[in-house]
Amino acid sequence: MSADASPAITPEAIEAERDYLLRYATLQLRNPAQAEDAVQETLLAALEGLERFSGRSTLRTWLTGILKHKIIDHLRRSGRERPLGSDDDERAETEIVDALFAGDGHWRGVPADWGSPAKSLENSRFWKAFELCLQRLPVRTARVFTMREVMEMSTDDICQELEISTTNCWVMLHRARLTLRECLEMTWFDGQPS
Amino acid sequence: MIPNCKETSQLLSQAQDRPLGFIERLRMRLHLAICDRCRRVSKQFDFLRAAVRRYRDGE
Numbered sequence: 001m002s003a004d005a006s007p008a009i010t011p012e013a014i015e016a017e018r019d020y021l022l023r024y025a026t027l028q029l030r031n032p033a034q035a036e037d038a039v040q041e042t043l044l045a046a047l048e049g050l051e052r053f054s055g056r057s058t059l060r061t062w063l064t065g066i067l068k069h070k071i072i073d074h075l076r077r078s079g080r081e082r083p084l085g086s087d088d089d090e091r092a093e094t095e096i097v098d099a100l101f102a103g104d105g106h107w108r109g110v111p112a113d114w115g116s117p118a119k120s121l122e123n124s125r126f127w128k129a130f131e132l133c134l135q136r137l138p139v140r141t142a143r144v145f146t147m148r149e150v151m152e153m154s155t156d157d158i159c160q161e162l163e164i165s166t167t168n169c170w171v172m173l174h175r176a177r178l179t180l181r182e183c184l185e186m187t188w189f190d191g192q193p194s
Numbered sequence: 195m196i197p198n199c200k201e202t203s204q205l206l207s208q209a210q211d212r213p214l215g216f217i218e219r220l221r222m223r224l225h226l227a228i229c230d231r232c233r234r235v236s237k238q239f240d241f242l243r244a245a246v247r248r249y250r251d252g253e
Contacts, residue, residue, distance in 0.1 A: 105198030111234045117241045149246040155211045174207035181238050
């Protein structure tokens with residue numbers, strides 16, 4: 001593709017994606033300083049590699065692709081410095097799920113009917129509750145969950161990156177969804193008109 | 195054999211991460227047919243996925 005077939009990408013257009021990239025990186029890294037670094041590295045790499053932007057994807061998709069690599073680099077680096085959790089943490093996290101079910105595998109508490117939850121998406125107070133519930137997820141559980149749901153990685157790629165088994169990956173994702181569900185039910189959907 | 199709620203919620207979760215096998219899908223559906231609690235959770239798992247993406251992309 002010739003260079004002038006691509007839409008003109010200006011440094012301003014790249015800068016305009018900063019907020020999006022920062023939210024994305026913060027969701028995954030849960031550390032504002034690290035997220036800021038990853039975004040900074042992404043914007044620099046983008047400005048230096050502008051000619052590699054083909055215009056076949058949107059600018060945001062292209063930048064997100066770069067950011068994903070930067071995030072993985074940060075996860076690897078911090079993983080070397082501070083390995084994720086111990087067996088004790090793992091046991092504590094397992095108990096979260098066990099507590100939700102009776103011995104015969106039935107729900108201990110009855111999951112509530114959330115009515116039309118899509119309406120909540122338009123409510124800024126819902127997003128505050130949502131953010132708090134995400135932050136409350138145990139660190140390891142949150143990492144796997146956001147790799148799957150924010151970065152949209154396959155479970156195979158996640159397992160490989162974190163050096164965990166596929167089964168363990170599914171267990172952690174299940175735990176994350178149940179924990180998040182439980183938290184939203186307690187902090188938001190309880191008593192909301194549906 | 196029809197799975198219990200705990201196992202069904204595992205299948206519901208895994209259905210978001212991999213294609214379930216024929217038997218798994220069948221067992222899950224048999225349970226959902228008789229359990230309104232798990233039907234709620236099924237919808238809620240879908241909602242969670244949509245909500246995370248909406249949050250990521252800006253409300």
